[in-house]
Amino acid sequence: MIPRLAVLAAVLALAPLAADAQSYRCVGKDGKKYYGSTIPTPCIGQPIEQLNAQGTVIRRIDPQASAAEREAKQAEEKKKREEATAAKEAARRNRALLATYSSEKDIEDARARALADNQKAVKEIEARIDLIRKRREGYEKEVEFYKGKSKPPAKLNEDIQNAEMQLKAQEGLLAAKKKEVDTVNAKYDEDKKRYIELTRRK
Known part of the structure; x- marks a missing residue:
């Protein structure tokens, strides 16, 4: 039993x-x-x-659906990591901004200094361009001297070519420096906007 x-x-x-x-x-x-x-x-x-x-x-x-789910999850995790990195970088930039400026006037003063430096660089480049042009004019006068007489020296032709290359390079640099004004203003406009947002948030 x-x-x-x-x-x-x-x-x-x-x-x-x-x-x-x-x-x-x-x-x-x-x-x-x-x-x-x-x-x-x-x-x-x-x-x-x-x-x-x-x-x-x-x-x-469904293995294909599972793979798609894994890919979607990985993409979402990657997005979250990127957002976290961006947020961390934004926080770092905000701290740096507040450590750099103590008022809106500080930002405008920094803008003025940056624009003054830019203007100084522009004038220096323009002065170099004037010198190169004068030097080139001197070479061209020498070429005129040889017309109808003999072939200009190879060194003279080389000097003219070098002057042309230098002039082109300086003119390109001048154009870039003049465009830099917009970049400078955009930077300080953004700094000022963020500074106002951060200080008024407190």
């Missing part, structure tokens, strides 16, 4: 486990069906069906 009761108790104890048992099923790349209490190795990368203890499909696993 006792052994029969023990067997019955064991069966009853295992019944919930059997009811909860699940398995996986798929068709492998070789066309064969595979089953297992865990996902069989041949099922990796294939559509998989999850079955309950009665053999009913309770879930379908």
Whole structure:
């Protein structure tokens, strides 16, 4: 009697486990069906069906959808990291701004100094351009001297070419320096805007 009761108790104890048992099923790349209490190795990368203890499909696993979900998750995580980095950099720039300026007047004074430096550089470049042009005019007069007499020296032609290259380089630098005024003003406009936002936020 006792052994029969023990067997019955064991069966009853295992019944919930059997009811909860699940398995996986798929068709492998070789066309064969595979089953297992865990996902069989041949099922990796294939559509998989999850079955309950009665053999009913309770879930379908699409590997392509899973891959897309992973990619979406990775993209979202990357976006969050980039946003965190951008926020950290913005905070650093804000601290640097407040450490650099103590008032809006400080910003305008810094703008004035930057524009003055730019104007000084422009005048220096313009002076160099004038000197190069005068030097080139001297070379051209020498060329006129040789017309109808003999061929100008090779060194003279070389000097003219060098003067042309130097003039072109300085004119390019002058144009860049003049454009720099807009960049300087844009920088200090942005600094002033951020300074006002930060100081009024306190």
